[in-house]
Amino acid sequence: MMKILIILCFSAITLAKLIPYGEETEITSLRLMERLPNNIIPDWYNITLEPNFTLSIFTGSVSVKVKILNETKEIVLHAYKLEDIAKEDINITCNSVNKTIAEVSTNNKTQFLTIKLNEVITANETCVLDFRHFQGNLSDQFRVGLYLGKYNEEGSEKLLATTQFQKIHARKVFPCFDEPHLKARFLVNLIRNKNHTSISNEELENSVPLDSERVLDVYRETKRMSTYLLAFIVTEYASTEVKQGQRVFGDRPAIKNGEANFALEMGIEILSALEEYTEHRYAFNKIDQIGIPDKYFQAGAMENWGLVTYRKSLIIYPYDYQVTKGLQKTVAIISHEYSHQWFGNLVTCSWWRHTWLNEGFASYFEYFLSAMVGWDIADIFVTDSVHSALSQDSRNTTMAMNDEDATNIIVYQKASSIIRMMNHIVTEDVFRKSLVLYLNANQYKSTSPVELYQAFDTIIKQQNKTTLLGKHTILEIMKSWDSQAGYPILNVEKTNNKITVQQNRFFTDGSKDDTKWIIPLTYVLENSTHNFSTTTANEWMANTTVVLDHQSDGWVIFNKQQMGLYRVKYNEENWNLLVNQLNQKDHTQIHVLNRAQLIDDAFTFAQINQMNYSQVLELSKYLVKEEDYIPITTFLKHIAVIDSKLAQENGRKNYKIFMNSLFSGSVSNTVTMKEQPEDTLKTKYLRIDLINWLCKLGNQECTNYALGVFQNNSTISPDLQTPIYCGAMRIGNQKDWDSLFEKFKNETNDLSRSRIIDALGCSENSETLSKYITTILDKNSTINVLPAFRSIVNAGDFGVEFLFNYTYTNFTDIKALPDVSTIIINIASKLNTRNHENLLRDLSENYIELKPVFENALKMVRTNIAWNDKYGADLKDWFSQYKSGI
Template sequence: MPREDDDDETYYNFEITPVMSTYLIAFIVSDFTVLRNEPENFGVWARKGAIEQAEYSRDVGPKLLHAIEGFLDVKYPLPKLDVVAVPDFSSGAMENWGLTTYRERIVLYDEDHATAATKQQIATVVAHEFAHQWFGDLVSPEWWNYLWLNEGFATYFESFATDLVETEWRLQEQFVVRDLQSALAADALLTTHPITQPVDSPNSIRAIFDTISYEKAGSVIRMMEHFVTTEVFKKGLKRYLVARDHLDANENHLYEAINAELLETKPGSHENVADILHTWTQQAGYPLVTITSEDSGLTITQERFLLTRASTRNEGSTLWSVPLTYAVQDGDFTDTSTKEWLTESSLKIGRPTEEDKWFIFNVQQIGFYRVNYDEHNWNLLTNYLKSEDYEKIPPVNRAQILDDALNLARAGILEYSTALELTQYLEEEVDYIPWYSALNAFSFLNLRLAGTSTHPLFKEYILKLIQHVYEDLTYEESDADDHVTKLLRSSILQWACNLDHEDCVEKAKGKFHALHEGSSIKPNLQSVTYCTALRHGGEEEWNLLWDKYVKSNFATEQSLILGVLGCTAHQELINE
């Protein structure tokens, strides 16, 4: 950007931009300062008083960019890329081409004032916006009907690109419980909509920036990757991006590119990507796949899953092309290749294992569907999970079994006694992935039972389940803790203290009391400690945190404190 000076005037001459969609043009006038990663022509801009918090984004940004470039085998097309931390930014983040913008708390990080969850959010949101440099910026959607071609791929890459950089975070597994399972919950409501949704007004466009266009689309993209294979998926994306370079696109452009690669890799393949994906993108909802054992084998059926007892669940008019995967007891859970296609309402196959051994459909929860079994297989799974061998079922499939069972019970399809008996194995569970699914499902029950005579029994049951993992983690954080352990501790302590676990509450109050005397609390323990102290405290505790909020120069810390101030039982403090 050459500059010309003429006495008291300065002229800035900008290079001509590439062809781009109008919504992607941005410029910023500020007195911000920058941290540069010079070899990469990459910089992070922020307020002068906050620029030191930009180091993590400055370091991880180029790595994420190169991870996406390497996956796609398509170079980032611009000569530079800037990241800008904007105070009071109305959006969370925006993918302006070459000039991405973020709220401060989503891009600035200081390890003494931010949690492990915040660090993860920063990396994944930066990856999300960087993925848009290809999906949305280089190739823009033909119309907002195809918003998911932007947001679905950005959601996919926010986990899978970051996983290539932050390799210890288990983000491929986290994607299942955070993104896919949250999309299953949203898409089970009657108010859902197809991924490809016709829109014709500003309000209807804004309305589809939701879980369906982001998390469901990302989950369907992941499912497609596995049924065509990762090699075909990568080559197909490259073909798509090269063919539509600086052009717009619709979903069929994507399918044609991937199908072409599929036919080159598997000549004579009967799979047609467009025919398969249209059943997932052009109709709302998803299937419940039910497996029933019979003397001659297994009968597999599909029907739409809804979190309602309404008769619409059994209309039978909605069918999907479902890629079926399964594993058997002592079998291979790494093989996610499609074993059978369920394209009609029912299918019969041979039993994959002996009658006294269980089977699990939807290996690694690759498919965007729920699974129900007959009573015999549920009992086999429950007994196995309650045995010493439960870890032979991978964490993602343990999480899937929990999420499916508890949501089937919520929908009135499975008896709650069956689902809750299965959760008894959690007394020995110490892995974050299954606990994430379990606690998410328990949140619904906690809300529904609050204020009823049953709630004390529910609290007692959950406290019994978490006692072992609570003792395993303790209230103290260790320097040896890995990233995922920190996430698990935060979740378990939050539940323990909220349910009035005696040791948890006393330790939280003790740590907060030490804060009065000048001690510090590690960021990953702050939320549960602050919230518990406020619930059991009064004006003095509330004022201490409010003062800390006002004086803080860290957006991540301010956001955390603001989130817990409502924990107080004294309404008048919030009203002041």
């Protein structure tokens, strides 16, 4: 280890001439951002920082060792929003010789700090840049750079200083070469109050008292890494005991009560699983997790190497009060951030246009690592990621994965779906070996997708598996997916002995273009020897049209296990054969993920007039036999659109009969309302959905069960508290509601209180809800208005009409609420008649100051009315016919 150079920094303001800073200009587009010259490479940084909570500033110094690649008379690096960087406080030595500085300037547009020299630095010289003093604001307003956070601990407000550097915010804390490919080693030294604790990426090496109040913490040198992965925190937090090199930090009461233990145990399991899968030991000797107060962490979670930060609520909570989905979310997010320790930290994208190399793999392993450690959510990846990517990547404004400004849905959900497609194309064995090679060949380096694809091609050739790719290389295939926006739809026309497949880019807005992809075609023919478990490509499609021969009179279904990121639309004959298979024959002959695919595609086509809702609902009738969570949750996601828009006059009563009949079938026998010890994860999720929906639909068996459990004071698990409480309130009397409200007042756990709030609005008694709103609006009330109002709107038809009428009649009181705009929009999203429109217009005319809000609300109502005008009559007829056929 290189000897540590410690330059102590204090809060005194340097009197030398300061560099002027002009108007602040944040960079909003990475595509347009000017890059640093490529003539200097940093080797290591020695940083000393001191946050001052009293003055709300931080002061610092840094030495940067660099190698000069090409002859130059200026050094350009990043610095932004840093004060007191004076020429007199900068020293540059090259090969132990001091260089004289002619001029120092900053550019707020490029965020460059330029140091011009009086003499030339020759190529291959090694230089040390010393910045002896700089200063920045320690504010709680901006949640990037080094900033202030606050939290309450046993009635006392506490402060912490924490960091968030991704993607371009390290430059706001110290002068640096702030681009991901410019990796370096870091020596971190933090000055803190003696009553505080500091944490950084590496292990603490030494603590040195500076005076009676301050301590200098010296940290070990890190591995070579990007600036955005550097992190440090100064806090009064406590931590769990160190276990296998891991700790979790949080506020003292939470740590004392064991609220971080689940995150600690899962972190240990997940890290071990990653080491085994990648065949690569974790690079550092320790990894810490820390819960930042939610309000002060916009990012949600950050993979800083060795110091992973999260919103506190994601990893620290009383285990016994948390719902299963909350626990699963913790496992998933730890899996995501720990995956980054390899994919993103060890091997890093060379520039932000390749962010998907980091986030795509982390999002992929988020699900499949969770499954490795006992949380079986691998299939849920399809509904969460594949379907989300298909939904969001279908507009003409979307961007390619390799675009610097690609949205999160592209670099997370779409990229992870493409990575899953790669896995299916090459098989799990080849996929895993390729990733092992990719990591080993590029550790501590930065990469583009080319290096990833080269690793795959190498393993494919070594394993003699080139036939898996047809006549293509993985680079050729993947370029069509990572460098083009959108995705294809396959139009499948099946005749007696031919299957004609045509690809087009899929749009939901009517746009057209001639984009083509190299598509892995997988398909199953009814009564053929093909099966759904082998997902390598049957054929490769690079042209607009391909014709396949077949000898089957039955149906064909494409995209086995929905392994490819594309939609499929069939001719009417084949579609009817698939619907018949599901409704009249053994529906399990079609893979569960393909059943979900058929539902998702069909509803999507109906929403853009490429299929009639009657066709979709005929397909959905098979759900009376369905017992698996994946197709049912896919259906519920889409039927929620109809549920939120369908007007009473368009057969809403018969719609509820249809829904009740679906969920009174096989699934109600398989998934009992009462929890069972043998419940799988998907069974637990399905039970929650069924109770929520059946009780909302007025199913008497559901509401009677819920009320009975509630009135008997039976123990209710966190998973079922909201569904059971809500179902009970729907038919309960005032005494029942008062009993639940009393439970809310006596409850001390925030998670339980939130679940009760979600249920109190489910009453279908006007007097009860009026009393509730009066209580909410009382000036001494501790109830959060927005969640309480939202619970009434989300409870169903009764709540929507009640709250709208109450708001209309008492708008003077509602107008005074801070969340009035959100309340109006939430209600309007459920309104669907011209009477609603007229009443809203009245409010708009009487309260001009809220005109923009009412304009948005009226637009939503008119959209719902137009939807009913377009689809209502057909839906009414179909639901009526369905009722007649029961």
